[in-house]
Amino acid sequence: MLEASGAWQEWQRAQCRAVLARRLPVAADDPPAEILDSWARCLQQGLDFERPLPLIVVEDADLRRRRERAGRVRQLALVELETLMQQIAGSSFLLAFADAEGVVLDRYADQRFVTSTAGEGIPAGSLWTERAAGTNGLGTALACGRPVAVNGPEHFFGQFSHIACTAAPIRDADGTVIGALDASCCFDSRQRHTQALVQMAAAHIENVLLAEQRRQHWVLALHPRPEFVGTLSAGLLAFDGEGRLSAFNGRAVGLLSGLAVQRGAAFEQLFNEPFDRFLGRLRAEGATRLRDAMNSVLAVACVQPGEPAAALPLVGSAGPAVVHARAQPTPSAPLSPEVGEDPAVLQAQALVAAAVRRQLPILIQGETGTGKELLARHAHQASGRSGAFVPVNCGAVPAELFEAELFGYVGGAFTGARRQGQAGLLASAQGGTLLLDEVGELPLPLQAALLRFLDDGLLRPVGGRQLQAVDVQVLAATHVDLEAAVAQGRFRADLLYRLNTVSVKLPPLRLRSDFDQVATRLLHTLQPDARLQPAALRRLAQHGWPGNFRELRACLARVLLTHPTGLIDAADVHAVLPPRPQASEHGPSQLQRGATEAVLAEFRRCGSVSRTARCLGISRTTVYRHLREAGLLAA
Template sequence: MQHVSGLERARAALEQGGRIPAAAVTPLVAESWQRCRDLGLDPSGIPRDVVIPFGDVRHRRDANAVLRSLALAEMQLLHTQIAGSNFMIALADADGVVLDTISDAHFAESSVGRSIIPGSMWGESERGTNALGLVARERQPVAVYGREHYFNCHGHLSCMAAPILDTNGEVLGLLDASCSNEARQQHTHALVRMAAAQIENGLIFREKPGNFIFAFHPRAEYLDTLSAGLLAVSGDGTVVLVNRPGMALLAGLPAAHGVHFDRLFEAGFGAAMDGLLGGGIIRVRDRAGSGVFMVCRQIGEGMAMRSKTRAAPSLPTLISHPEEPDFVCEDRLLKRAMAELTEAAALRMPVHIFGETGTGKELMARHLHKVSRRKGEFVALNCGAVPEPLFIAEIFGHERGAYTNARDDGAPGLARAADGGTLFLDEVADIPLASQTALLRFLDSMEVRAVGGQKVHKVDVQIVSATNRNLHDMVKDRAFRADLLYRLNAITIKLPVLSERSDFPLVVQHLMKRLAPQTAITDAAIARLARRAWPGNIRELNAALQRALIRRQTDYLDEDSFDESDEDAVIDCCMSCLDNTLSRRRCSEIRTTYRQTGNNASETARLLRLSRTTVHKHIR
């Protein structure tokens, strides 16, 4: 509590123009406050929001391309390590100009989050005392907590930053994590420092591909940690560079560019190489008499000798989890729907899910099955993909020889397969009128009799139906039975289109974790994607991310990874769908997929899980 009261006394002195009490804040913060005072900044005022033109941002990004590539990978890792803390991770160049951000969606929408964007400047003259500005000046890791910030409006913010140094010890860039959650401050500060050190080591491997790189440390188990020294040497044993931990381990020795390996270690370069190139760990003494373990981590490009070395970073491969049932649900409307689903499952109420193609109707149905804790199977049927004469047999089963081409041993039907579980009727609007009566009778009695059979089976099935068509309009047109509709929609869940979801950034990040979990995607890229219409919803977004991953030339995705020509694309649809937004988007997806499959209606129907009749209706 003494620190808190001391900080408050210091704040009062700052805002009243008095002398700041000694030891109330750290010397680093006190000196920064005084510099801000000297600049005439008002701690109760509003900081200057300075953002350079985006053309200049591009130039700065190009000038720091290698740094940016390595940093974004580390930022992605940081994003997973401190997830849930309402935070933002930022990369800035040596001048304190922000180049990229990766953030928690809630923080990105805050007032501070909206000001930490590519091109924004975070020096003391613009933003007062803050971690980015201090690191750019002091060239050392800095944390600024809460009201240690000069401006009152930043008092709820905690910022932790570290410099990224090049092989000559010059500042290349700055890495910052800012959050409003103070629970993990010390932990986060350590992670930021580690990430900066990892980037520095990565720069050594990127910048010295033609040299041997040795790792060394007094303890063998530390050779793969950030505390290990890295030593880059040429083919004749001349030292090219030593990283910061290496300089500390070789303190008192002439560890500098141009010095020969033999001046640092008692073992001659040739003798050391004999052991190192075998892929093993050797023990040597430095010229100060300290023993260290050493291993070869890289053999220079073009060297005749080869051994087991650390592979150079490569682009992450795409991975797929086609059956993964989780999905993002932070949108307000979806949260309400999820709560209703849980209650509906407990009461065994039939649930109807309404939403456009690609909004996640089946995912929601599978979630209902999961929360119902039913022991039976989840059984799905695309009602539009079953020929009308076979619809009843598909659900209720059939006996041997019940109809032409019937299976010789009969079939139990999907309703019995779902006994004790969930029967999901997708595209329920496509159920033939003649079959709707039989389905209604089943829903009332939960009794199944196979086609051609006499025996009746009682089943316990949770019914979930889904469609992207308005069933009430179909009832008016006598295309759907009213009594069946009221039996199916005891509770109706409406899924919002992707372009209207408030949790769009989380959806993008979730899909990226499934497709390529090690690949970073920047906030600027997500903002660009959010401006598009997405007539195909999540399915279309997933495809766009896959295309960007396949085409990318770097190991991250930014706003330049996505094709501008797609953003303002005109929605293509047939004449009968022009006046209805829902139908227009659905029709556009069908026609687009039809062209992509080389005008193959059957393949289009299979990909979109529609009937060929539906496809033909929209492509005429």
């Protein structure tokens, strides 16, 4: 069918780019993928950007029925709209809540916007699906199921080119889109933080709905940092009495990246502990810690107990309220399995210890799971600094929230903000060490802000004007090639030069000379009386370990499930390792081509490097490498 062919899709994209180029004669970057995708959908539905359609407004009786049907989600949306209106008062905005069919049920606007041409064109009852109004905030967010921003000329119909809008869908506990929030303003007066405010408001609604709609289930909040368990940065998971996952929010998916976060999954598929044992600890300790199946440690608290008699401290009093807390110093880590006698590791430890004593920025490189955070903790301890060690995963914090998380905010900066404001992670690390893990995922706008801080040591909270001097040792870690990211325009060259004043690289597990020692030590952390026979160690050493220590830990945990006595031989190891690739006449090159073909297929399907990486569970750098190998990018 012609519409489904690659040539037709390329023609559609060329049409979109040509029109946008005419509307924005000084356009710099290619339009965002979600805008091009939306324009393509509009063309497929027979819309013509030169022939706008008349606005559809439902009758009053239909509007009343829709408001009644929206029920609880509309109640929550109205509260969020009122709060948002207070936060952006005087900034000439219109805020709207629409149902899942794109009909605006309620709107709040200041007088200036209401009397403007833009404000008159968005009445209650108006229909804003893509089919009815082309590319626009509400319609496109509902169509693609994720937050979007549509700025001026990016609207499909030119009559809306004077409006900037940002919208976020709202999902219920089953993951069904049941509405959307939108903030619109004149294109020339759009504000930087509006998208973050709208997404945070939608996230708060979703969290409340999750807790209410899973009232009889265990609802848990989790985050790598205990002080953020009660914030919108926390992931929420709901489990039924059998330990089956019944609901989760978007943050939980990000925090448990690489795991099968899906409804019906068993608790033990996500975490390294039986559900009943965990509940016992939760009842005894309240807030506690939990290792996921990739061996990452998460702070966990109970938002809602799954049993009436459970006496547990809850995060908030009426569902997952937004609670803020200052970061506390992280205690010194005990001797870890990753610490061994490999010369490259010992050299890295010595180098970072010398560098932090001179307060030099350090860049720690290495594959995922090689112990980069452990090396950063070693650097913090060697520095003798009395402040906290504060790690932050740049890839786990939503881009729109990252600035507030890192630099803090003043009172009233956004919806859900504390009246007195909140210190950010940099301020929490005062006198200590801040680790920017996966720094390659840092959004470009924030890279400039970080560079300014590294240059002058001054931070400015979001919404504030006063500068604050902060004494923080900054470390960065990454598993991607930052030089390649610079070449691709995804990372600032000046920031890279600043961060890698001292650069160290940890070897992957497969290349470590002390493999037997660290594997044995890791096994003993799982079961002290367990023992690996020499043949078992040799079989383990033959594996490639692309997941490094995380993969090794998971492998040993699987072995111990079937061998509780802890005496492990080569056959036991072989049974839990993935099969080795079969040799062929083409060897590794054929395997490489297969991986490239898989990446190309996904890239053609979704049209975005970021979405391809997310769908395949690989880094964007890997996607770029395969695209270059396929000849789609310059080498």
